[in-house]
Amino acid sequence: MAAPVVSVGNRSLPSNHWQLYQPWISYSDADGNPAVSYQFFDGGTSATSGYIWTSTNDHWPAGTTIDVPASQLSDVWLRSGSTTGSETMWVRASDGTAWGNWASFTFTTTLNATPVAAIADQSVHVNTWKQVSTVLSYSVADGDAAKKYQFWDSGTGATSGYFWTPTNSHWAANTVIEVSAADLANVWVRAGSTPESETMWVRAFDGSDWGNWDSFTVASTNAKPVAAINDHSLRQGHWANIDNWLSVVDGDNDNITKYQFWDSGTAATSAFFWTPTNSHWAANTTIDVSAADLGNVWIQGGAATGSETLWVRAFDGNEWGNWDSFTLTTTINTAPTATINDHTLNAAQWAQLVNWTTSSDADGDTITQYQLWDGGTAANSAYFSTPANSHWASSTVIDVAASDLANVWIKGGTAGSTETMYIRAFDGTSWGNWDTFTVTTLPNHAPVASINNQTLHVNEWSQIGNLVSYSDADAHPATQYQFWDGGSGANSGYFWTPTNSHWAASTVIDVSPADLSNVWLRGGAATGGETMYIRAFDGIDWGAWHAYVLTTIV
Incomplete structure (x- = not known):
């Protein structure tokens, strides 16, 4: 029966690195028997040499036979030394019947490659944030992953930039800030609150060694508005x-x-x-x-x-x-221009001034105010009227807001006359020149009131309002009527009003147009004829007396 054969080629690892033993072991058995157990032996006796780790002992001392079931081979690790050097290690296997020969190999601890962490110089807008992981580069010759990072900020000014981590929102300058590689994404740098530059540092740890500090400049920048x-x-x-x-x-x-x-x-x-x-x-x-x-x-x-x-x-x-x-x-401001053409009015006729007025401003300014002036001093001359004053005296400056111009009226005089009036405009800056215009008042036409000859029976009544005919060439309404009875006989006809049931003959009877319907004419108590009279007043002049005959019949 053939014993199993195990071999391991010479190997090397950087200092303080781990390696699973199993991938390095080559096993064979001429009988095709599988390995049942393994034994390991470490010949390196230095305190800094490499060693074997299993789940039952995390640092097997040198010169010790280590028994490991084949089923637990994946739990066997080899740790390189903490300093450089070489040592001999052994391994053999058993197929359950016989142990094979020890196979030796040289295990060399090499110098660990120092990690390199670097950040290029940064320009960061004042008071804004930059995530460090987006600008940090990491490399190491032996491929080790970074385990930790350290940062350092030399900017001591109150307005300088600073580092932020979840554990400290504002790291003080000249402080070592240690961050696990797993937390690198949570490291931020905040630009200063004023434009300035400062030096910061970073370095990395690969589980064995810290790399050198790398300096970089953070320039807090701001583009002035x-x-x-x-x-x-x-x-x-x-x-x-x-x-x-x-x-x-x-x-x-x-x-x-x-x-x-x-x-x-x-x-x-x-x-x-x-x-x-x-x-x-x-x-x-x-x-x-x-x-x-x-x-x-x-x-x-x-x-x-x-x-x-x-x-x-x-x-x-x-x-x-x-x-x-x-x-x-x-x-220079161009003063506005306001003009009114000459106009003619009938006596006491009203005209709205806005319909006569033309204004303009060469600068396109809005007219804000007007002033008016009446040069007619006669008592019966034309005049201006506004809501604030129904009859403005002559030779008076009348101020009118442009928005109120439509409320300005001019009334013709009560007698034929000609007079000069003035207007000017204000654009908020300058008054324009006075513009003169002539207002001519035509002579008044006296009104005409008449009653046709009338026939009444003895003591018969007739309502006078139904008999009166009125006309005025200037279209002035009647403002008053007067009646006169020329019949002096005791039995003659007469006028009746609510204020006097029998007006005596040869008496002037004044009646307002509103009361005209309340005036009655009474036929005489005996037959005969008599002359009566009527005239009207248009607010300016009395018309001529009109005579008519009242005949009383049986």
Whole structure:
């Protein structure tokens, strides 16, 4: 019966490395019998030499026979020495009947290749994060995986960058930060809060040795925002919203958080900035405005023509950009023009002034106000009327908001006359010139009231309102009537009103148009004829008396 044969070729491992024994063993048996058990022997007696490990002993001493069932061969490991050197080891197998010969091999511990961890120089935007694992490179000549990393930060400034890990949100400078390779993805570096550079270090551990420290520079960078306004011109007293002029660019796409403005124009009549907190910012004053309030910043053209330099700059939450200067030129404002053509009115006729008025502004400014003036001083001349004053006196400046122009009326005089009136407009900056226009009031035509001859029976009544005919060439309504009874006989007819049941003859009877239906005519108590009269008043003139005959019959 043939004994089994085991062989192991000479082997080497870097220091402190592990190797499963089984892949190195070659086994054969001429009878085809499988191995039942193995024995191992370590001839290296140095404290730093390699050794054998099994699940029953994690460091078998040298010079000891180690028995291992074949079924447990996969639990046998070989650990290289902690220093370089060579030693002899043995192995043999039993097929259950006989042990084979010991097979020796030389096991050499070689120098461990030091791991190399490196990070290239980094530029990181201020106050932003960089995941270290995305920029770290690791290599080792013998293929060992990294087990741990160490980091070091030399930036001691209060605004410098720093490392972050789940166990410490802000590692102090000059501190060794140790991180398992499994936790590398949780290591971050935070850029400084101001633009600056600092040196940091990293090194790796492969389970045997720490590699050398590798230094790298972290530059905290920020692209300053660029705010710019082109040169502009404004007419005197005109407003512009600064937001419509401003452009801003930030190379890092940071949100602009603030703006500053500066006005160098010191003249009392120069342009100026306006904000809700200050309606007239003094020159040579820094004006801070949050980005959210930029739409509320206005600039007004000066009260006089001229040029001045103004500045703007922006803040991106990290740095102020450079001041950008721009020139603002105040140009002459063109005064508005308001005109009214000459017009003719009938006596006491009303006209709405807005229908007569034409206004324009060469600069396209909106008319904000009008002024009116009446040069007619006669008591019966035409006049202006507004809701605030129904009869404006002559030689008085009348201020009217443009929005109220439709509420301005002009009334013709109560007698034929011609007079001069004036109008001018205001565009928010300048008053235009006065424009004169002539208002001619035509003479009034007295109204005509008449009653046809009437026949009534003795003591018969007739309602006078049904008998009156009225006309006025100027279309003025009657404002009053008068009646007169020329019959002086005791039995003659007469007028009746609610205030007097028998008006005496030869008496003027005044009656308003509203009461005309309450005037009655009574036939005489005896037959006969008499003359009666009527006339009307149109608010300006009385018409002529109209005579008509009342005949009383049986």
